[in-house]
Amino acid sequence: MTWTLPAASDIASSVDYLFYAMLALTGVVALAITLLIIFFAIRYRAGSDADRSNVPTSSRWLEYGWTLTPIAIFLGIFAWAAVVYARFYTGPADAMTIFVVGKQWMWKAEHANGRREIDELHLPLGQPVRVMLSTEDVIHSFFVPAFRIKQDAVPGRYTMIRFTPTRAGTYWLHCAEYCGTDHARMGGRVVVMAPAAFAQWLQQGDSSSLASRGGELFRQKGCSGCHAANSTVHAPDLAGIYGRVVHLNDGRTLVADEAYLRDSILLPKRDVVAGYEPVMPSFQGQLDESELAALITFLKETR
Numbered sequence: 001m002t003w004t005l006p007a008a009s010d011i012a013s014s015v016d017y018l019f020y021a022m023l024a025l026t027g028v029v030a031l032a033i034t035l036l037i038i039f040f041a042i043r044y045r046a047g048s049d050a051d052r053s054n055v056p057t058s059s060r061w062l063e064y065g066w067t068l069t070p071i072a073i074f075l076g077i078f079a080w081a082a083v084v085y086a087r088f089y090t091g092p093a094d095a096m097t098i099f100v101v102g103k104q105w106m107w108k109a110e111h112a113n114g115r116r117e118i119d120e121l122h123l124p125l126g127q128p129v130r131v132m133l134s135t136e137d138v139i140h141s142f143f144v145p146a147f148r149i150k151q152d153a154v155p156g157r158y159t160m161i162r163f164t165p166t167r168a169g170t171y172w173l174h175c176a177e178y179c180g181t182d183h184a185r186m187g188g189r190v191v192v193m194a195p196a197a198f199a200q201w202l203q204q205g206d207s208s209s210l211a212s213r214g215g216e217l218f219r220q221k222g223c224s225g226c227h228a229a230n231s232t233v234h235a236p237d238l239a240g241i242y243g244r245v246v247h248l249n250d251g252r253t254l255v256a257d258e259a260y261l262r263d264s265i266l267l268p269k270r271d272v273v274a275g276y277e278p279v280m281p282s283f284q285g286q287l288d289e290s291e292l293a294a295l296i297t298f299l300k301e302t303r
């Protein structure tokens with residue numbers, strides 16, 4: 001039996017070190033203040049014979065000390081925490097992307113090969129993972145305590161969190177954002193399996209892959225009518241779009257990631273590519289989260 005949670009991801013112990021360091025620091029400060037209060041209360045109680053003459057009215061060095069020391073400590077904690085925080089969002093490029101959708105009151109996950117699951121998330125041990133989060137209704141928060149990760153799913157956009165599971169086992173998955181009546185029951189489990197067992201698990205079910213479904217949608221929804229090389233409409237070539245640096249009409253430059261591709265499809269007027277007319281229609285309301293994930297995976301894989 002342990003009184004701590006297992007540390008089951010690559011970032012878990014760095015979060016723990018930070019947490020225990022802050023706990024120790026605030027504990028020491030609280031203890032010191034408490035002891036001083038008790039000491040002064042006894043020493044300067046009414047009627048004590050403590051020396052009250054020649055009280056100093058100012059001390060420059062004391063003031064420097066109690067101003068600069070906390071500043072140094074707080075900035076140090078800030079820098080430390082920022083380094084840990086950045087690890088949630090940066091990582092190896094070969095990470096496996098999983099689309100997870102929050103919905104009152106469940107988590108729906110979809111793997112690249114099309115395998116879907118609800119309130120369960122199977123992951124291979126040691127494989128870097130990127131979870132692309134979205135929601136069909138209100139804000140939810142994807143929380144796996146054993147991994148020390150928590151990330152909000154926000155309406156109308158993708159949010160992302162990355163980690164590598166480092167311990168096989170079954171761990172709790174919760175929703176950590178109050179999201180209505182059954183919020184407390186919204187959750188399930190994350191199952192971290194050996195890579196071979198995971199590969200076997202992934203093959204069960206006969207769904208077609210996200211990329212191939214996306215390719216079909218690309219034709220069905222009329223995207224190919226404009227974006228195909230032989231189209232009469234002047235539209236950008238989408239081959240190799242993912243990760244490309246895109247220059248926009250208004251002078252901004254950004255890198256095409258999932259969030260950008262999503263916005264390009266749902267809010268095409270927002271980021272108009274330089275040199276093109278804003279003629280692309282919005283597909284808001286015509287694609288559900290699963291279809292969007294399929295289209296985006298297809299676009300990621302077109303070369």
Ligand code: HEC
Pocket residue numbers: 218221222223224225226227233234235236237238241246256261264265268269271272273276277278279280281283295
């Ligand atoms: C009526 C023609 C038309 C249709 C239909 C259309 N697009 Fe577009 N698309 C454009 C044009 C023109 C642009 C460039 C201007 C802009 O950014 O809005 C563009 C831009 C994009 C971009 C950004 C490209 C870049 O280089 O950054 C993506 C991604 C995209 N479209 C995907 C799609 C998808 C997916 C569909 C189908 C769901 C689709 N488009 C349907 C005309 C179209």
Ligand SMILES: [Cu+2]
Pocket residue numbers: 102105139140141175176177178179183186
């Ligand atoms: Cu929720």
